[in-house]
Amino acid sequence: MINRKAGALPGRRLAVTLGLWTLPALIVGMISTLWFSATTINELADSAYDRSLAGAIRAIDSNVSTQSGGVGVEQPYQLFKFFELTAQGAVYFNVTTDDGFVQIGDVLLPPPPDLTSGEIRFSDDTYLGQAIRVGSLKRPLSPTAPEGTHIIIQVAETKGSRVAFQNELIGRAVLRDFLVILALVLLLAAGAYAAVKPLNRLREAIDKREPDDLTPVEVASLPLEVRPLVEAVNRLMQRNVEQADQQRRFLDDASHQLRTPMAIMRTQLDVALHQQNLDDIRQTLLSSRNVLDRSVRTTNQLLALARARTSQGYDAYPQEQIALEETIAETVRMLWSRIRSRRMDCVFEPPDATVVVRANEGLLQEALVNVIDNAIAYAPPGSLISIRLQIENDRALTEIMDEGPGMADDEIAHAGSRFRRGSTKRSVDGSGLGLAIALTVARASGGSMEVRNRPDRSGLVVSISLPVVSPIPG
Amino acid sequence: MTKRIQATIAAAFASVAVLAFPTVGKTEPAKPECIAPAQPGGGFDITCKLAQASLQNSGALKAPLRVSYMPGGIGAVAYNSIVGQRRAEAGTIIAFSAGSLLNIAQGKFGAYTEKDVRWVANIGTDYGAVVVQQDSVHKSLTELMAAIKADPASVIIGAGGTIGSQDWMKAALTARAAGIDYKTMRFVAFEGGGDCATALQGGHVHVCMNDVGDSQAAIDGGAPLKLLAIFSEQRLPGKLAEVPTAAEQGFDIKWPIARGFYVGPDVSDADYKWWADAFATTMKSPDYAKLLQERNLFTLPMTAEETTAFVHSQVAAYKKLATDFGLATK
Numbered sequence: 001m002i003n004r005k006a007g008a009l010p011g012r013r014l015a016v017t018l019g020l021w022t023l024p025a026l027i028v029g030m031i032s033t034l035w036f037s038a039t040t041i042n043e044l045a046d047s048a049y050d051r052s053l054a055g056a057i058r059a060i061d062s063n064v065s066t067q068s069g070g071v072g073v074e075q076p077y078q079l080f081k082f083f084e085l086t087a088q089g090a091v092y093f094n095v096t097t098d099d100g101f102v103q104i105g106d107v108l109l110p111p112p113p114d115l116t117s118g119e120i121r122f123s124d125d126t127y128l129g130q131a132i133r134v135g136s137l138k139r140p141l142s143p144t145a146p147e148g149t150h151i152i153i154q155v156a157e158t159k160g161s162r163v164a165f166q167n168e169l170i171g172r173a174v175l176r177d178f179l180v181i182l183a184l185v186l187l188l189a190a191g192a193y194a195a196v197k198p199l200n201r202l203r204e205a206i207d208k209r210e211p212d213d214l215t216p217v218e219v220a221s222l223p224l225e226v227r228p229l230v231e232a233v234n235r236l237m238q239r240n241v242e243q244a245d246q247q248r249r250f251l252d253d254a255s256h257q258l259r260t261p262m263a264i265m266r267t268q269l270d271v272a273l274h275q276q277n278l279d280d281i282r283q284t285l286l287s288s289r290n291v292l293d294r295s296v297r298t299t300n301q302l303l304a305l306a307r308a309r310t311s312q313g314y315d316a317y318p319q320e321q322i323a324l325e326e327t328i329a330e331t332v333r334m335l336w337s338r339i340r341s342r343r344m345d346c347v348f349e350p351p352d353a354t355v356v357v358r359a360n361e362g363l364l365q366e367a368l369v370n371v372i373d374n375a376i377a378y379a380p381p382g383s384l385i386s387i388r389l390q391i392e393n394d395r396a397l398t399e400i401m402d403e404g405p406g407m408a409d410d411e412i413a414h415a416g417s418r419f420r421r422g423s424t425k426r427s428v429d430g431s432g433l434g435l436a437i438a439l440t441v442a443r444a445s446g447g448s449m450e451v452r453n454r455p456d457r458s459g460l461v462v463s464i465s466l467p468v469v470s471p472i473p474g
Numbered sequence: 475m476t477k478r479i480q481a482t483i484a485a486a487f488a489s490v491a492v493l494a495f496p497t498v499g500k501t502e503p504a505k506p507e508c509i510a511p512a513q514p515g516g517g518f519d520i521t522c523k524l525a526q527a528s529l530q531n532s533g534a535l536k537a538p539l540r541v542s543y544m545p546g547g548i549g550a551v552a553y554n555s556i557v558g559q560r561r562a563e564a565g566t567i568i569a570f571s572a573g574s575l576l577n578i579a580q581g582k583f584g585a586y587t588e589k590d591v592r593w594v595a596n597i598g599t600d601y602g603a604v605v606v607q608q609d610s611v612h613k614s615l616t617e618l619m620a621a622i623k624a625d626p627a628s629v630i631i632g633a634g635g636t637i638g639s640q641d642w643m644k645a646a647l648t649a650r651a652a653g654i655d656y657k658t659m660r661f662v663a664f665e666g667g668g669d670c671a672t673a674l675q676g677g678h679v680h681v682c683m684n685d686v687g688d689s690q691a692a693i694d695g696g697a698p699l700k701l702l703a704i705f706s707e708q709r710l711p712g713k714l715a716e717v718p719t720a721a722e723q724g725f726d727i728k729w730p731i732a733r734g735f736y737v738g739p740d741v742s743d744a745d746y747k748w749w750a751d752a753f754a755t756t757m758k759s760p761d762y763a764k765l766l767q768e769r770n771l772f773t774l775p776m777t778a779e780e781t782t783a784f785v786h787s788q789v790a791a792y793k794k795l796a797t798d799f800g801l802a803t804k
Binding site for chain 2: 068069070071072073075076099100101102103104105106107108129253277
């Protein structure tokens with residue numbers, strides 16, 4: 001199933017993803033730093049250029065004389081000649097008194113903004129169609145009369161060279177930032193490429209593998225972020241390897257299990273062929289038949305297990321809705337002669353209502369047969385086997401209890417693993433597949449199997465839990 | 475009767491006669507001073523220096539007349555200073571011109587009007603003139619106006635006074651006659667004709683709207699300037715006959731500039747009369763015409779009531795002119 005969570009688009013280049021995440025942020029960052037730089041540049045340039053304006057203002061100011069009782073302003077043109085050397089533009093001046101009597105210079109200069117006495121203020125304005133920077137100073141005409149008439153001195157210069165200077169600085173800043181971004185992008189690309197190279201090497205190494213080479217992939221040289229993925233794949237492969245191992249062992253054990261009785265029968269036939277006495281031959285043949293029975297049983301169990309395993313994936317062994325209590329009752333009936341042959345008893349208390357589960361009837365019966373058979377085999381003669389069927393929430397719980405010796409804790413942990421037999425019963429015939437079959441069949445029907453010792457007395461409880469299906473009416 | 479009694483009676487009559495005519499032999503005011511309310515070298519300076527020379531020449535004033543300067547607003551600062559703090563200084567006369575009257579008409583002399591001082595005399599008249607550098611590209615007033623019309627920002631016009639002053643008015647009238655919007659003129663204000671002429675020589679302005687008196691004085695003194703036009707009815711006599719009038723060049727504008735003196739409002743009648751009579755006598759003296767001519771000024775003798783009437787009518791006329799040009803009036 002392709003997981004479409006988290007908006008993952010299939011197969012985008014890592015570099016593109018990196019770029020889409022970083023480039024917009026880089027560009028926004030660049031623009032904002034440029035804006036701050038521009039503001040700072042403008043302020044600094046202004047303050048530098050304004051200093052010469054302030055100097056011109058102070059120079060004119062110092063040449064204002066009120067000795068005569070009037071207001072004498074010396075012409076500043078000589079001063080401006082030096083000023084214009086550095087200003088590269090036009091310079092204007094305006095001297096007025098706030099009583100309106102004196103107006104000298106470019107009297108059409110825009111009026112100054114609000115001025116505090118003694119303070120030079122700078123402002124931007126236009127004059128004769130050009131942008132100008134104006135410095136304005138207001139001070140009392142007579143130092144002995146600070147509340148009296150004030151004189152206002154203004155010097156203005158065109159902003160051409162100032163603006164050109166600012167633009168050049170900003171241009172340089174833009175170029176610098178642009179180059180930095182370019183370098184960053186190149187480094188990012190190089191970095192992404194270098195980071196991804198080990199993965200390319202990995203791909204080549206895996207491509208070179210033999211088809212059955214499932215050894216773990218080397219993680220040491222890979223980037224830390226990719227390791228968890230590769231380690232998960234390694235674990236998957238490991239589980240695969242283990243499963244393959246298990247199946248090999250299964251084949252191993254199975255062939256071993258079948259070979260032994262066959263070898264025994266061969267020996268017995270040889271013995272029978274050498275025997276003279278008909279009675280002896282009959283005995284030998286009888287015991288061979290027992291051995292054959294056992295082999296048949298084992299083969300049937302192996303087949304059941306194989307079928308159960310496959311029924312987990314496909315519907316080659318169809319499942320249908322069956323009445324569980326009927327199946328259990330029938331199984332008990334089938335095994336009744338064997339139960340009685342050991343002088344044991346089996347009680348089954350079916351519930352009142354029908355319990356419907358979805359399973360393959362044959363396989364389910366095989367599983368129940370195996371479990372009850374285990375109880376018959378391992379419990380002492382004359383003991384009781386109790387079978388109980390209960391409904392808990394939406395599960396049907398089948399419990400088969402015996403009065404045998406139970407199982408040791410570590411054996412309980414491995415119950416269901418094939419061919420593990422309880423250590424106590426070497427002498428009992430059995431192939432250890434019983435619980436494995438029960439477990440596999442339970443799982444195939446969406447349920448589970450659990451094995452535990454009886455709390456009240458010595459014995460084993462095998463409980464099979466199956467999901468209950470609501471019956472189809474009719 | 476004896477001869478002694480006859481002599482005594484004669485002496486008594488003589489002394490009575492002297493007492494009955496107090497003007498004869500009245501002492502002149504102490505510390506005579508002429509305030510030129512501008513920078514040195516301008517029209518006011520010439521006016522005061524003319525007074526200085528002529529009063530001494532005619533003998534009306536025995537003590538030397540001191541000339542001092544009090545620049546600011548074509549006489550505004552001086553006017554306020556006199557009316558405010560120096561109201562009764564008998565020895566102080568202050569020069570005025572038609573320009574001062576124009577500014578009074580616009581209320582540019584602060585709270586005071588033409589009624590706040592005592593107008594003493596007119597000693598002569600000047601005429602407005604257009605002055606350029608000697609090697610200026612503008613050879614005539616027509617050319618100059620054409621240049622301004624083509625590109626107002628390219629010609630810097632200087633004037634001894636700010637917007638609304640008589641020098642500005644000359645430029646505005648000429649511009650209006652040339653069909654130029656006078657508000658587009660590129661205009662720089664100076665504190666008097668002398669400052670403007672200096673700036674003109676330095677090339678910081680291209681043309682000055684000045685007066686014949688101070689401009690010709692500068693030219694005579696060697697400044698490389700020339701007069702393009704004179705705002706008079708006919709060509710002036712003497713060496714000024716070479717300069718065409720504005721009317722000749724197609725700009726029918728006349729701007730005579732009366733020049734005179736006033737004294738503080740609280741100066742006593744006796745002192746006021748003394749000054750008026752002194753000027754009357756001086757202007758009648760035979761040398762006076764020569765002194766005027768030396769300074770490129772022309773006769774317009776008036777004193778006391780005549781001057782006062784002249785001033786009042788001029789101010790009224792200027793108020794109308796100012797309203798015409800959209801300037802505020804008092």
